[in-house]
Amino acid sequence: MGTGRTVEAYVVGAAFLEGGILAAALGDGRIAFIGGESTDASHFVSVHKGPCLSSSIDLDGKRVLTGGDDGRLVSTDADGETFLIAENPGRWVEPIAVSMASGLRAAAFGKTVRLFARDGSEVGTFDHPNTVGGLAFHPKGRRLAAAHYGGASLWWAKAGSQKPKSLAWAGSHLSLTWSPDGKYIVTATQENDLHGWRVSDGADMRMSGYPAKVRSMSWLPKGRHLATSGAEPVVCWPFHGKGGPMGKAPLDLGGGLGGLVTVVAAHPKHDVVAAGYQDGTTILVQIDRPHSVLVKRAGEGAVSALAWSADGQHLALGTESGYVGRIGLSDWRAPT
Secondary structure, rough: OEEEEEEEOOOEEEEEOOOEEEEEEEEOEEEEEOOOOOOOOEEEEOOOOOOEEEEEEEOOEEEEEEOOOEEEEEEEEEOEEEEEEEEOOOOOOOEEEOOOOOEEEEEEHHHHEEEEEOOOEEEEEOOOOOOOOOOEOOOOEEEEEEEEEOOEEEEEOOOOOOOEEEEOOOOOOEEEEEEEOOOEEEEEEEEOEEEEEOOOOOOOOEEEOOOOOOOOOEOOOHHHHEEEOOOOOEEEOOOOOOOOOOOOEEOOOOOOOOOOOOEEEEEOOOOOEEEEOOOOOOOOOOOOOOOOOEEOOOOOEEEEEEEEEEOOEEEEEEOOOOEEEEEEEEHOOOOO
16 A cells, blocks of 8 residues: 655655665655554654755664765664764765675765774775765675766775775766676766776776766666666666677666656566656556556656665655655556
8 A cells, every 4th residue: 555745855865674664864854754564653853954965774774874964974763863973064975875795884075985884983984086976885895986076986895095996987977886796887977878887807888878967776686787867768778798788779668758767766676667757757667568557646746766675565755845655566557
């Protein structure tokens, strides 16, 4: 059964915590905790003095990690208990990344990325030539990649002096993702395209043709395709085979809705992608099927956040105007 409510603030990010609780980080510094296995009640916790800028499920799966424009990195549970991990007034804390595999958290404070252990202690600091736009851990948590102007830097996720491996490409790189098999790194650029590198040898590739900047990327299970926003259809680039997407055309899924995809979220178990649009419409598309399935009709502002539960049975969505929805599989319906 689907439910929705207004939270009166821009939804920055959403995540399902243990027990089925939906956590939504908001643009006014609060976190909304909604429902669970036996209730649909909601409550709010004020965490930041100013907007939440970034959010992620924290290491134990029971808390949400947020970075704010107040310079604070905070872990918060559904009972309202907050754990201040770091504070650097005057610096925005975004992006952030969490590795369940290595038990590490990373957060960008401007040009500096700080690495934190499970207990909150700082275990590493990495400086970059420009403000960091994207962060991602290697799937096994051994390395950390940071996107910035001029490309990306790869660090070993540990303390001590080190020189990063540089993946160079001119221009501003706004976000970053690491493939589930660890073979590829992809960034979204200021020039309305994607740039990728094969980690083993640094071979690079360009994925272009977008009418707008790519703000959202999500890997399908096993990393065979990368789903992206920034166009009217969901653009899925093939990464199976030795050369990844080099010399291959993407799959265009969905489309025909008259607007641009703003957020994508791949299902955790199947080749299905949830896609949210500028007008609030949300659909599901599948790699081997031509038709989309309507999840939510237009309204409540542009979709700004999407997240699946770990079992893939529920989808959370948030919008720029402050709507949060929770949708179960039984609510999916074909468009009429």
